[in-house]
Amino acid sequence: MSGFGIKELVDVLRASAGEEEDVNLEGDILDVDFESLGYDSLALSNTVRWIERDLGIALPDEAIDVGSTPRGLLDEVTRAVARVA
Amino acid sequence: MTAPVVTGLGVLSPNGSGVDDFWAATLAGHSGVAPLTRFDASGYPSGIGGEVKDFDAAELLPGRLLPQTDHMTRLALVTAEQCLADADLDPRELPDFAVGVVTAASAGGMEFGQRELEALWGRGGAYVSAYQAFAWFYPVNTGQISIRHGMRGASSAIVTEQAGGLDAVAKARRHIDHGTPHMVAGGVDSALCPWGWLCMSRSGRVSTSTDPNRAYLPFDVEASGYVPGEGGALLVLEDPRAADRRGAPKRYGSVLGYASTFDPRPGSGREPGLRRAVELALDQAELAPGDVDVVFADASGVPELDRQEALALAAVFGTRGVPVTAPKTMTGRLLAGGASLDLAAALLALRDQVVPPTVNITHPAHGELIDLVTDQPRELPLTHALVLARGLGGFNSAMVLCQGED
Numbered sequence: 097m098s099g100f101g102i103k104e105l106v107d108v109l110r111a112s113a114g115e116e117e118d119v120n121l122e123g124d125i126l127d128v129d130f131e132s133l134g135y136d137s138l139a140l141s142n143t144v145r146w147i148e149r150d151l152g153i154a155l156p157d158e159a160i161d162v163g164s165t166p167r168g169l170l171d172e173v174t175r176a177v178a179r180v181a
Numbered sequence: 182m183t184a185p186v187v188t189g190l191g192v193l194s195p196n197g198s199g200v201d202d203f204w205a206a207t208l209a210g211h212s213g214v215a216p217l218t219r220f221d222a223s224g225y226p227s228g229i230g231g232e233v234k235d236f237d238a239a240e241l242l243p244g245r246l247l248p249q250t251d252h253m254t255r256l257a258l259v260t261a262e263q264c265l266a267d268a269d270l271d272p273r274e275l276p277d278f279a280v281g282v283v284t285a286a287s288a289g290g291m292e293f294g295q296r297e298l299e300a301l302w303g304r305g306g307a308y309v310s311a312y313q314a315f316a317w318f319y320p321v322n323t324g325q326i327s328i329r330h331g332m333r334g335a336s337s338a339i340v341t342e343q344a345g346g347l348d349a350v351a352k353a354r355r356h357i358d359h360g361t362p363h364m365v366a367g368g369v370d371s372a373l374c375p376w377g378w379l380c381m382s383r384s385g386r387v388s389t390s391t392d393p394n395r396a397y398l399p400f401d402v403e404a405s406g407y408v409p410g411e412g413g414a415l416l417v418l419e420d421p422r423a424a425d426r427r428g429a430p431k432r433y434g435s436v437l438g439y440a441s442t443f444d445p446r447p448g449s450g451r452e453p454g455l456r457r458a459v460e461l462a463l464d465q466a467e468l469a470p471g472d473v474d475v476v477f478a479d480a481s482g483v484p485e486l487d488r489q490e491a492l493a494l495a496a497v498f499g500t501r502g503v504p505v506t507a508p509k510t511m512t513g514r515l516l517a518g519g520a521s522l523d524l525a526a527a528l529l530a531l532r533d534q535v536v537p538p539t540v541n542i543t544h545p546a547h548g549e550l551i552d553l554v555t556d557q558p559r560e561l562p563l564t565h566a567l568v569l570a571r572g573l574g575g576f577n578s579a580m581v582l583c584q585g586e587d
Contacts, residue, residue, distance in 0.1 A: 110244075114247050114248045114249070117244065134245055139245070
């Protein structure tokens with residue numbers, strides 16, 4: 097377990113890329129794509145680099161995909177953490 | 182060239198945010214120049230500046246924009262919103278390429294850049310924000326304003342140091358002439374961070390006085406340089422027919438003429454380019470010197486540059502031939518934003534038929550050459566105003582405005 101879940105992801109999104117006003121990041125967003133959450137590729141790039149840095153992991157370039165979802169990104173994180181362990 | 186009409190104004194100034202507060206403070210002689218609070222300036226040669234007060238970016242801007250913007254861009258975005266609202270112009274209701282934006286910059290997002298460079302050298306590349314890619318870039322204000330409001334018409338950025346506040350408006354005027362009917366233009370700038378302050382201090386032109394009321398005294402025998410400030414103004418300029426078509430509610434005035442010149446090589450002994458800029462701008466406006474009712478001076482605060490400006494004005498208008506003012510004595514010089522704020526002040530002066538004062542001047546240095554409006558506003562009939570700006574490195578610009586539509 098990385099201990100990095102949706103709550104931690106939302107914290108990083110807010111800190112690294114900010115928050116869209118009409119989107120509720122506290123809601124059920126696991127399967128909502130990042131574009132619909134208001135994040136473009138640069139925002140997601142910032143978020144992904146931040147996670148890599150804090151967890152000491154490397155995520156594939158495909159992790160920066162605005163068509164992906166928080167669940168998809170968290171799965172990538174879990175796999176990356178397993179590779180390091 | 183069709184004279185574009187100014188249909189909206191946005192202002193963030195050290196002595197007042199919003200057109201009404203700025204203008205009331207300016208007529209009352211209220212200064213926004215004070216000891217710096219944004220950072221500890223105690224280790225620097227000077228510590229007096231014009232900060233925009235009570236600016237809460239988190240309150241004024243969407244959360245998504247905060248991690249990707251320097252302070253100067255936040256100021257510019259709020260100013261842009263103001264001027265569009267004042268003009269009752271929503272670019273998204275107009276055709277895709279009908280609205281453009283031109284902003285002036287001096288150095289880009291210095292504070293953002295400093296923070297990211299500190300992260301790079303102090304903690305490593307992994308700590309540098311991806312937004313560094315554009316947040317410290319000099320055209321970033323144009324880009325962010327364009328994206329936020331859906332303005333896809335002809336757009337650009339101008340870097341001519343402190344002349345940029347006029348040059349950006351002139352560029353917008355050319356875009357209107359070439360067929361983009363609505364433009365947002367001007368400068369909003371800030372470099373009030375340690376890195377920016379160091380760069381400005383090194384110019385040798387920043388006053389080292391510790392008294393906010395004595396630090397920036399253009400055209401005074403005690404002139405000792407200038408005080409840097411932040412903020413500026415953005416104007417909505419439109420083809421007058423396009424403004425009529427969409428029913429624009431206001432007409433502050435029109436841009437009748439403009440010229441920019443470059444100074445001769447330093448040490449050449451030849452005359453600086455300012456007088457030529459004034460004459461060319463008047464030619465373009467098809468006006469004689471006697472038609473100009475007020476001059477908003479560049480007012481460097483560096484004694485030799487003040488003398489050059491006074492000589493240029495006396496050469497064109499005759500000695501004490503026209504009232505001259507420098508309300509920027511209440512704000513400091515706002516880098517690329519200063520001349521745009523002077524355009525706003527000049528348009529408001531034309532609207533209200535009153536010349537705002539130059540404050541803190543106790544011993545005019547060039548009283549035999551220029552009629553400086555000091556202490557109190559001066560009411561008089563005003564039809565045409567001339568705004569001057571000079572930028573470090575030899576830039577001179579002059580813009581002629583008239584009341585209402587041409």
